C-alpha cells in the first residue's frame with residue numbers, strides 16, 4: 336500500500352463512517368472490522384478529504400492532506416438555517432447601481448473566503464481570482480472595454496469579419512452576441528463613449544474576475560458555482576453585486592486589460608462580478624418560475 340494512505344489502527348474505533356462516505360469506495364472493512372484502504376482503488380482517490388473530515392478519531396491519512404492545516408471544526412446545523420437562507424435568497428437582487436464609495440478590504444476578504452468554500456467538481460480548486468478593490472483601476476479599464484466593443488460592433492457589420500467572430504465565439508455565444516449584446520451596445524455606445532452611462536462596469540467600485548488555466552479540467556462549472564457563492568456572500572454583508580457577462584470577453588481579448596489585471600496568458604477569464612454598496616433598496620422581490628419542474 337502507498338504509505339500516504341493510512342488508517343491508524345490504534346486510533347480507529349471501526350465505526351465505518353469513512354467507508355460509507357468515500358465516494359469511490361476506496362476504504363473497506365475486513366472480516367475483523369478493521370478499516371483499510373484498498374490498494375487496487377487508490378488511483379480513484381481524488382483527495383476530496385471526506386474520509387478525514389468524517390473520522391471522529393482523526394485516524395486517517397491521505398497524501399497531501401493534514402488535519403492541522405486542511406480542516407476546521409464543521410459547525411452543526413441549529414435548525415434556523417432554512418429561514419435564514421430563504422431570507423438571504425429572497426432579499427437578493429442583481430445590483431447595478433452603487434454608492435460612490437470603495438468596498439472595505441475586509442469585506443472583500445469575506446467574499447473571497449465564501450468563494451473559496453464553494454464545492455469544486457473535484458479538488459484541487461482550479462478557480463483563480465483577481466480582486467480589483469481600487470475603484471480607480473476599475474474605472475481605468477472602461478475605455479479599453481468600450482474600444483473593444485466598438486471594434487466588435489464594426490466586425491459584426493462586416494460579413495467576413497463576422498464569420499471570424501462566429502468561429503472564435505462558438506455557436507451559442509455568437510447567437511447571444513448577435514441577438515442581444517450587439518444591438519444593445521449599438522444603442523448604448525453614444526452614452527457609453529460620452530461617459531453619460533456605464534452599461535459595462537455600472538460604475539462599480541470593485542470587480543472580481545474569475546479565471547482558470549484553459550488546460551485544467553471542467554473549470555467552468557466550478558467557476559459559476561463559486562460566482563454564486565460570491566454574490567450571495569456580498570449580499571449577506573449588505574453589499575450589492577451582480578455577475579457581468581460583458582466583462583470577461585473584453586478582458587479575454589485585450590492584451591492591455593490582461594496586463595492591467597494580471598491575467599496569465601494561459602488562463603481564460605470565465606466570469607466576473609461587480610460589487611459595491613447598493614444605491615437603492617428594492618421594495619419587492621420578483622417571482623419567477625422555472626421553465627418546468629417534473630416530479631416523478
Ligand SMILES: Cc1cc2nc3c(=O)[nH]c(=O)nc-3n(C[C@H](O)[C@H](O)[C@H](O)COP(=O)(O)O)c2cc1C
Pocket residue numbers: 427428429430431577578579580581582621
Ligand atoms: C451569469 C450571469 C451573467 C450576467 N451578466 C449580466 C450582464 O452582462 N449585464 C447585466 O446588466 N446583468 C447581468 N447579469 C444579471 C442578470 O441580468 C440578473 O441576475 C437577472 O436579470 C435577474 O435579476 P435578479 O438577479 O435580480 O434576480 C448576469 C447574471 C448572471 C447570473
